[in-house]
Amino acid sequence: MLDTLTFLLEKLFLLAHVKLSSLPLKRRRERDETPPQQPATVSPGAPLKFHRGDLLEVPRTLFTHFGIYLGDDRVAHLIPDILPALTSPDSRRVQEMVTNTRLLLGVICKRASIRVDSVEDFAYGAERILLNAMDRAVSASCRVSPLSAEEVARRAERQVGAVAYSLMWNNCEHFVTFCRYGAAISLQTDAFCEWLKSLIRDKRNIVLTALVGLLSMSCVGPSCYTVLPTLLVPFTLWMAS
Structure with a gap:
C-alpha cells in the first residue's frame, strides 16, 4: 500500500514538474536566465559562500526544495514529517534525517516540521545549490x-517547529518566500494550477471522461x-471549459 501511495505521489510531482518546464517562454526566461548571485556547489571540503538570510534552492528530479541559510552551516527548511505529531518535539528521533516513509506519511497526514539541518543534509545528495535564484x-x-538578510533569517528562526502541511498551499516554497519576501507564494503551485486549468479547458477531456x-x-x-x-x-467539465 505504501509503495502504491509513493508511486502516485511521485506522479503528482512529475506532472507539476512537466508543467513547470512548459511555462510560456517569457516566464521561463525570467526564471531560467536569472543568474545566482553566488553560485555554489555542495561538495566535501568545499568552502561555503552563503550568507545569513540567503535563499537556497535545490533542483531535484520531480520538484525543487527550498531553505533559508542561517549561518554556521545551518539551513531552515520546511519538510513533510509525520514523527513530530507522534512524539515530543525535543525527541532525538525527530532530529534524525527524515526518511522517505516519514516524508510520505507527513504529506498524507498534512504534518510537517520547519527544522534546521546542515547544508549537506538539506541538499540530500544534490550536486548543486542555487543561491537567491528566485529574486x-x-x-x-x-x-x-527581498527583505533585509537579518529579517529573513529571524523570520525563519521564529517558525522552527511542527506545522500543518499542504502540498499545494503550505509547502517549503511558501515558507521561504514568506521569510524572504514577506508573501507566502509558490511558483511551482502556480504552474501546477495553470496545468489543471488547461486540462479542464480542453474539450477533448469531456469526450474522454464520457467514454470512460x-x-x-x-x-x-x-x-x-x-x-x-x-x-x-463530463457535465462539470463542459460547464468549466
Missing part, C-alpha cells in the same frame, strides 16, 4: 523585493455508482 522572478511577478464512463457502465452494469459519474463528470 528576479518573484520581483517581476509579484512586485516585491460508458465503458465502466458496460463492464459493471448500470447503477448509481456508474451512471452518476458518467453524467456529472
Whole structure:
C-alpha cells in the first residue's frame, strides 16, 4: 500500500514538474536566465559562500526544495514529517534525517516540521545549490523585493517547529518566500494550477471522461455508482471549459 501511495505521489510531482518546464517562454526566461548571485556547489571540503538570510534552492528530479541559510552551516527548511505529531518535539528521533516513509506519511497526514539541518543534509545528495535564484522572478511577478538578510533569517528562526502541511498551499516554497519576501507564494503551485486549468479547458477531456464512463457502465452494469459519474463528470467539465 505504501509503495502504491509513493508511486502516485511521485506522479503528482512529475506532472507539476512537466508543467513547470512548459511555462510560456517569457516566464521561463525570467526564471531560467536569472543568474545566482553566488553560485555554489555542495561538495566535501568545499568552502561555503552563503550568507545569513540567503535563499537556497535545490533542483531535484520531480520538484525543487527550498531553505533559508542561517549561518554556521545551518539551513531552515520546511519538510513533510509525520514523527513530530507522534512524539515530543525535543525527541532525538525527530532530529534524525527524515526518511522517505516519514516524508510520505507527513504529506498524507498534512504534518510537517520547519527544522534546521546542515547544508549537506538539506541538499540530500544534490550536486548543486542555487543561491537567491528566485529574486528576479518573484520581483517581476509579484512586485516585491527581498527583505533585509537579518529579517529573513529571524523570520525563519521564529517558525522552527511542527506545522500543518499542504502540498499545494503550505509547502517549503511558501515558507521561504514568506521569510524572504514577506508573501507566502509558490511558483511551482502556480504552474501546477495553470496545468489543471488547461486540462479542464480542453474539450477533448469531456469526450474522454464520457467514454470512460460508458465503458465502466458496460463492464459493471448500470447503477448509481456508474451512471452518476458518467453524467456529472463530463457535465462539470463542459460547464468549466
